[in-house]
Amino acid sequence: MTHEGLTPQQDSPPEPTGITLCPAAAALLHEIAEHDTGAGVHFDHFRGGRVRHPNTGRPFSRSTFRELGAQGLVEFPAALTWLVRMTDTGLAWIGPTLTVSEVPEDGAIWFEVLALGERIGYAEVAEYGAGYWLHQVSVDRHRRHGHGTRLLTAVIERLGHDEIALSCDPGRLRPGYPTREQLATWYGRHGFRPDDDLDTPHRMVRPPTPPN
Template sequence: MTATPPTLRLTRETDDNELWLLLRLNGLLIGYLQVIDCGHELWVMEIGVHPEHRGHGHGTRLLRALLDENPSAQIAGSCGSFAPDHVWRRARTGMPDTALAAWYERHGFRPDRDDEDSRRMVRLP
């Protein structure tokens, strides 16, 4: 008997100026990315991956989907880590800020030295 291969599915939900990219494995939510359209740029509010599914490129898959769909948009976010307790109760804190900044840089983001928030990262079109 052959086992059924896992099904990874990316879906989108929108509401006014917000977009959620939702990543599900066999129907179970394992990752999400929340974006707000600020008019002049897209602001990444949160990227979260379930603790049991980290380290498999799911966060990159979510961010890549956003970048691929918006190649000419300015996209920004904060490299401040958080613990998505509202989604996964036992979630540990995400990547340290320095690791998160390096992760954003691998995807074409750069620190925004002109902004008062030292953790702001931006990808210009």
């Protein structure tokens, strides 16, 4: 089992400084970023002069859109429509960076998602037998923006040449957080399979990725 070459890295551009958004504008920017695959996002007219996304249904005032446009975080490429597109500045403002670092003191490997210099999520992995044990994947804020998937994908890409095991137990259930069944389904989509034993209930294992 080896993991040579694990060095700190980041996979997104530096965040712009000096841009402060109100909570509604920040929420709108994250919603646009989540659904914009490059062609922009169409919003619908809503009562009270507001605009909403047809999928989420969450309404926003037009002034909130104007705030994002004035800061250069979004653009409106089609006149007289509510087509909104993320700009590079907007993507950089959200710009979570993914860092990977090894902690030699305890043999742990930490994967972190940072936004504007603040950690919003992490994954902790440690050596375990002939492979690795994934202690947890945690996203504190900005949930449902794919950060957990980015973390797990990074773990698999870096360490998937060996077996990765985990306990699919969320511990104390909290409102808005996934249940054990939801976690099992999520890990299953990434190649983990149930492998219960007496010592570790709800254990799941991902076999090593075959060499190319």
